[in-house]
Amino acid sequence: MIETSPPPSFSMVLLVILSFLSIFSFTNTHAHHCSNDFLSEAKNRNLINITFSKRYMESNGVEVAMYLHENTRKLDIMVGAKLKEEEETGWLAWGLNPGPEARMVGTQALIGIKTKNDEKLLKDTYSITSYTKLGCQLLPSPIDLNISNFNFIYISKLKYHVILATIILPMKYDLSRLNQVWQVGINIGAVGNKELKMHGKGLMNYDSSETINLRTGKGRGNRVHESSKTRQVHGILNIIGWGTVLPIGVIIARNFREFPLPWLGWKKYHISCQTIGYLVGTTGWAVGIWLGKASKYYSFPKHGTYGLFIFAFATIQMLFFKFKPGDRDEFRMYRNMFHHVVGYSLLIVSCINILKGIQIMHLDYTYWKPAYLGIVSCLAFIFLVFEIVSWFKFVCDKFGFWILCAKCIPNEEANEKKGSREDGRVQPSDTPINN
Structure with a gap:
């Protein structure tokens, strides 16, 4: 019988595995405060007293800053993101959903579009319906929000494309439970360059929504965020x-x-x-x-x-x-x-x-x-x-290559080194060789 040292105990194996996998830490990386540069730029554009601001690292890196004039229900917004420079086209969308949940269908959206080679920047309003989710053409349409000062620009200092707008919120939009939705896409169609194509299908895209409280400045993410x-x-x-x-x-x-x-x-x-x-x-x-x-x-x-x-x-x-x-x-x-x-x-x-x-x-x-x-x-x-x-030992056993090794050492030592199988049967290579 070949003497072999047993492998490490099972508990030790599990300890090593769990220690090695401890690098997968449980961190909540969904949202962070906006970057200082973004906040500074927002304040320079009349969002003086920021009511709400967040940077969504795991949702396309979009940054949102808002300033609410509660007496008049006027909301100044600034939404920015880095559209991929290597892509010829791209679009940035932000909107509000008056329904019970922050979701795509039902969103009244403001969308800015980067055309081929950044020749021009376009903007328009879009009403997102269930037909959009089914893959139907998404073209500009009126929305039920009173919009002014709507603009889509590129800020070279931040390397951000940014949506700027002022919105008068209707009474059906609850200030303490406002559903916002944002999205970033790449492809656009050919209908005046304002037709939008489907965004990506990863969680970073599906997680692009949140319910916020403008009075406290806090967001309480959807169930998916939790x-x-x-x-x-x-x-x-x-x-x-x-x-x-x-x-x-x-x-x-x-x-x-x-x-x-x-x-x-x-x-x-x-x-x-x-x-x-x-x-x-x-x-x-x-x-x-x-x-x-x-x-x-x-x-x-x-x-x-x-x-x-x-x-x-x-x-x-x-x-x-x-x-x-x-x-x-x-x-x-x-x-x-x-x-x-x-x-x-x-x-x-x-x-x-x-x-x-x-x-x-x-x-x-x-x-x-x-x-x-x-x-x-x-x-x-x-x-x-x-x-x-295993294969080396199998080949040596099958073709008797151990005999070549046995010629170089005394027969007794070769027999001790080779030994027999667990079932007691003598292998051909275990037979002593006569000089």
Whole structure:
């Protein structure tokens, strides 16, 4: 029997994993105060006493400043954002929704448009209806707001395109519960260059709305904004469960069952890893289902389908531990083949879906994506090293290459070094060589 030192204990493995994943901190990064330069520019443009100001870092980086004259219900606004310089066209939109929720449909919007090569800047009012959401043409239309001093300009100092306007708020707009919506897009149509095309479909676009209190100057985000931490919990649980612990269980089963490192306790640790990974991953999947139900106005069907596939087949894999054919059952071979194929497929699909989730959350430009790719790279490197060692040993055993090594050392020492298999059968290469 080959003597090998056992791998580190399971608790130590989990401790390392959780310590490594602690870099995924729970931070609320939805909104910040406006930048000093933006506020300074707003005050220079008659927004002297700022009533409300925010910078929405995770929603296209839009900055909003407002000055409310409460006696007259006059609202001065300044909305700015960086339209992508590498794009020939672009547009910036801001509006108010008199309905019960801050959402796109029903918004009375002011939109500024950057035409090709910045030849001219256009502006107009748009009423966003349910037909717009269905993909119908979005063209200028009257809105139910009294607008004056409406302008769309470029401020080179900030590198911002900015909407400026004064609005007289009708009585149906509640000052303590004002629904504002903003958006940034790229493509425009050809109808006088005022036809707008669909914006992006990431969370940074779908999160572009908020309910604010102009009297207190505070925003109380929509339900979707309040779910930002829940999204992070969903992502972290799936990274730990599907993306880390399950692959560790596969590595244990693949490389500690027989060779290159025979270990009698491999099965217990393999089942433990798969069970913990399944429970953690299923919890993350359940949180994702809740998030999908809570998002009434948008969905990510591909991400959800992949998640359902992972959960369903991971459940089947777990049932194999309880219900499996006996050692002499003729179906055992087919069961093992299915178990292995599905197991490796789950690892691939899980990796793809986790990266897709990071992209949906628009965190692929932060530390999330590099951190997860670091985890995947470490696990892949360990797996590759074990595979190389396993195949090298398999080839040596099959073709008797150990005999070449045995000629260079005393026979007894070669036999001690090689040893026998766990089942007690003597390998061909264990036979002493007569000089």
